Amino acid sequence: MPAFDVRWVERWQNMVNQDSVARLLGRHFSADVMLEFGPSAYVVSFERGEIRRLQHEIGAESAYQFALRAPAETWAKFVQPVPPPMYNDIIAMSHTLHGRLKIEGDVKVMWQNLRAFAWDLDLMRAVKE
Amino acid sequence: MAKIEPVTGHYLYVPFEGEEYRIFYEEAGRGIPLVCLHTAGTDSREWRHQLNDKEIGERFHVIAFDLPRHGKSIPPKGWWKEEYKLTAQFYADFVVAFCRELGLERPVVMGSSMGGNICLQLAQRYSDYFRALIAIEACDYSPGWWLDWLWHAQVHGGEACATAINGLMAPQSPFEYRQETWWYYSQGGPGVFKGDLYFYSIDHDFRGDCEKIPGKIPVFFMTGVYDFACTPEMTQKTAKKVRNAECIIMEEIGHFPMSENPVTFKKYLMPVLHKIK
Numbered sequence: 001m002p003a004f005d006v007r008w009v010e011r012w013q014n015m016v017n018q019d020s021v022a023r024l025l026g027r028h029f030s031a032d033v034m035l036e037f038g039p040s041a042y043v044v045s046f047e048r049g050e051i052r053r054l055q056h057e058i059g060a061e062s063a064y065q066f067a068l069r070a071p072a073e074t075w076a077k078f079v080q081p082v083p084p085p086m087y088n089d090i091i092a093m094s095h096t097l098h099g100r101l102k103i104e105g106d107v108k109v110m111w112q113n114l115r116a117f118a119w120d121l122d123l124m125r126a127v128k129e
Numbered sequence: 130m131a132k133i134e135p136v137t138g139h140y141l142y143v144p145f146e147g148e149e150y151r152i153f154y155e156e157a158g159r160g161i162p163l164v165c166l167h168t169a170g171t172d173s174r175e176w177r178h179q180l181n182d183k184e185i186g187e188r189f190h191v192i193a194f195d196l197p198r199h200g201k202s203i204p205p206k207g208w209w210k211e212e213y214k215l216t217a218q219f220y221a222d223f224v225v226a227f228c229r230e231l232g233l234e235r236p237v238v239m240g241s242s243m244g245g246n247i248c249l250q251l252a253q254r255y256s257d258y259f260r261a262l263i264a265i266e267a268c269d270y271s272p273g274w275w276l277d278w279l280w281h282a283q284v285h286g287g288e289a290c291a292t293a294i295n296g297l298m299a300p301q302s303p304f305e306y307r308q309e310t311w312w313y314y315s316q317g318g319p320g321v322f323k324g325d326l327y328f329y330s331i332d333h334d335f336r337g338d339c340e341k342i343p344g345k346i347p348v349f350f351m352t353g354v355y356d357f358a359c360t361p362e363m364t365q366k367t368a369k370k371v372r373n374a375e376c377i378i379m380e381e382i383g384h385f386p387m388s389e390n391p392v393t394f395k396k397y398l399m400p401v402l403h404k405i406k
Contacts, residue, residue, distance in 0.1 A: 082300050085355045089296020092357040096273035111278040115288040118295065 001076040004037035006056050008127060009044075013051040015123045022123065023049045026116035031109050033117075034064040038072030049116055066105035074100045079124045090121060136180045140201075141194075145226045146219075152227060153201035154194035158186025161260065161405065162236035164228055165193040166244030168385060169274075169329055170290055170322025171313045172200025175241070178391035185402065189237075194227055196220075198321050213324030215243075216332050221250040225258065237405055239263035242359070242384060243329045246271065248348060252371070253338060256345040261405045263349045263398075266356050266384050268363040269335040269370070275327055280320040287315035290322045297384035299355035302393070310388045335367075344372025349401045352376075355383035377401070 002008050016022050026049020033044045043064045045053035055062065068090065070078075077087035086092055086100070093101035103110065110117060136157045143150045155173050157180045165176040173193035180191050195202040198213060224247065228236050237260050240248055245267025252262055279290050291314035298307045314322070342348070348371055352364035361378045368376035379386060379397045386394035 085299075086357050086360070088300055088355065089357070091293055092296045095357055097360070098357060108278070108281075108283060111281070111284045111289050114292040118292050 001072065002079060002127070002129060004040045004072055004075060006054070008129070009035075009042055009054055009056070011127045012124050013044075013054060015126055016120045017050045019120075019123060022116065022120055025049065025119050026113070029113040029116040031066070031113060032064040033110075034058075034062070034067035034069075034105070036067065036069040037075045038070075040072070046113075046117075046120075051120075064105065065109045066103065066107050068101060068103055070101040078121075079127065081125055083125070090118065134181055135186070136177070138201075141227070141230060143223070143226050143230045145223055148205045150197050150205065150223075151203050152194055152197070154192055154227075154231075155180055156190065156192045157181065158189050158191045160186075160188045160190055162228070162231075162233040163189040163191050163402075164224070164233070164236050164238050165191065165387075166224065166238065166240030166247065167193065167195070167199065168242035168244060169325030170199070170317035172202075174200070174313055175310070175385065175388040177388075179387055179398075182391075182395070184399070189402065192231070192233075192236075196223070198318055198324075204318075213320050213327075214332075215325050215328035217247070217250050217328060220247050220328055221254060224251065225255055228258075235260040237261045237263065239265065240267075241265035241387060242267075243325055243333075245350075245359075246329060246333045246335070249335050249339065249342070249367075249371070250333070252342045252346065252348050256343050259346055261347045261349065263351065263401060265351045265386060266353065266359045266364075267350055268352075268359045268367040269339050271333070271359050271363070272330050274330040274358065275323065277323075279323040279326065286317070286319050286322075290317060291315040294384070297356060297358060298389040299353060299381055299383040301381035302383065302390035306389050306391070310385050313388070339367060339370035340372075342371050342373075346373065347404070348374045349404075350374060350376045351379060351386070351397060351401070353379045353382035353384060353386055355381075358384060375401075 030047045041058045043055040094103050138155045141152045172195040176193040198204040245264040248262040248264035291311045350368040368374045
């Protein structure tokens, strides 16, 4: 299972920032997003489709627009090169039938940027340990 | 020589509930009428592979039409005055009206997602008219999709609707075909996908009605393992309650078998078509 530690998230950050489609789709995607992988949580700051900043020391005053929270085991399935059924997508994992991922906060921002955001998350599958 | 498909398109005027609907349909092949129903918020382009399939066309007259408001079928008069909400009654009766207007004799209906769910309603109410029903990604109740975000002035409907369904497709399906399906979904009119999902998640609650299906005609349920909206378990549970039903679970495919992976889908579909006489 991936560690979902700072190094892993930084590798994902590099993949997003080097991906030309991520830049194309994310031209207007600027948001601070909380990603919670079980005990490991980060505020990821997207700016025009690039990840500009990662905050890993999360406190009560950490600000973000929306959050995705799931156990590390759930994310571990999501990031597999070929994820198993029901774990291949955040809409799948958060669907009322499944409830494996919680999406909270100003979710309108997520829906406004869903194409770019989902593309970026899919790039997690190419992160090497 | 020009490369031209054997598929032809037409516009049919369907009188229905005091309106005259201008309906676009595509057709190919000869034989038993096989009417294909698109999924929510899209159109008949989803069926292009089956329309072009010579083997299917040897025995079946494949027809795929766009519901009103979808694809090239225009909405009814005054459509802008109220929120679009597809109902089971309108949907089932319209499918029958379309088939009868074309003069189809004992057609087979094959539909996916909401097109699969409507097969249950057709099986209950119109089993004397149809020959068989192929209910793809279908079950008696599929909640959780009637979402405001799918029709919201501050959200790009095309991108949001298309990305919302992206994960319903299997990672094994060719990326190009998954992107093509995404493309179809990006092109629905405002509120059309959500309006279809009113049927899919709200009006289609068939949980108490499966046993009422008379069983005069076969119903083939076919569901892909990556369908998180209608899981294999949901289909199996439904199929058990339906007389004269067969349940087929498809590996390495999701909610849009005909468009996301036509090659894998065909392996499962041909044995079903062989059973239909």
